[in-house]
Amino acid sequence: MNDTAPQQHQQKKILLVTAHPEPRSLNASLAAFAAEHLRTAGHEVQVSDLYAMKWKATVDADDFPDEAGDRRLEVMAASERATLAGRLSADVAAEQEKVRWSDAVILQFPMWWFSMPAILKGWVDRVFTAGFGYGPALPPPYTGSALEGRRALVSVTAGARESSFSDRGIHGRLADVLHPVQHGLFWFTGMAPLEPFVMYNANALPEERFEAAKREYGRRLDGLFTDEPVPFRSLTGGDYDHDMRLLPGVETPGTSGLDLHIRPHN
Structure with missing residues (x-):
């Protein structure tokens, strides 16, 4: 046996962030499937169910407890001071620790108005502070940046048909619609994004299609650490x-x- 061969089945740590208000939804089912599949494969999984956590989606002065109440809130500067001093609000600090702990981050969400739900955007806004995900104290963006070494996967459901998210589709290419997440969040902070897993026609999904989708999603999860990322x-x-x-x-x-x-x- 070649001791230098890559350890494709080595135990990894995965953070799964999910955003849907209904615990019986397709998104919740996909999140539960992913967590079980990864754990069965021997990996550690933490789940941040943002609606169940009643996650606060808005950045405000409460995120930075040491900031003087009479000072103008400059979010980037305040977030960097609080991050580097270890003085962020407890909920933000806990999510940052999950990201630091992880070898991969999976975002599970429905596509609402061509983007992620507001609660998940608020998780990004609050968790990826200056001094943690970007900023002058860290390496430059779009390179071996703050969170280098982690894989990232979007698992998204869309009510529309696949052809409408194509090069000539009326919604535009899915790669373009997800560019703010794939390139502007993951790659900007140094994570390596994989091609997204997408379930189209998600509003009326027969059981046999869901079973087939789970098999395909399982294959994508199996390749979380071996598939080639998007070559940005x-x-x-x-x-x-x-x-x-x-x-x-x-x-x-x-x-x-x-x-x-x-x-x-x-």
Whole structure:
């Protein structure tokens, strides 16, 4: 046996963040399936069920207990001071510890108005503070940044049909719709995003389709640490100028839009 071979079945730690108000929903079922599947495979799983936790979605002065009440709240500066001093509100600090603990983060949510539910956006807003997910005290974004070494997976349900989220679909390409999460959250903070797992036509799902979807989701979960992530370009890899603009000519001819920020296949 080659001792240098990758340990694909090594126990890992996964944080599963789920956002749906109904505990009998499709999203809740997918979250429960993922947690059981990963645990059966020998991994450790923590679940943050944001609705069950009654998560506060808004950033405000209560997140930074040491800030003077008469001082103008500058969120980035206040969050960095509180983060670096270990003085964030207890709920935010607890979620940051879960992210630090994890080897992978899975976000499970329904697509509402072409984005994540407000409660999950509020989890991102409050947890990924300056000094934790970004900021001058950390490596530059879009590279080996604050949370490097972690995998990230979006599992999303959408009521629309798959064809409507295609290159000529009326909703736009799903990769573009999810770009703020895949690139703007995961890759910005150094996590390696995988291709999302998506369930379309989610409002009327027969049991046989759900069973087939679980099998496919199980395969994606099995590849959480072995599948190739989306090959986004690094900010420090020589492809961008000082103003963070992609240099001319580094893309494959004909590439446009958000695809410019994906490395071409060799």
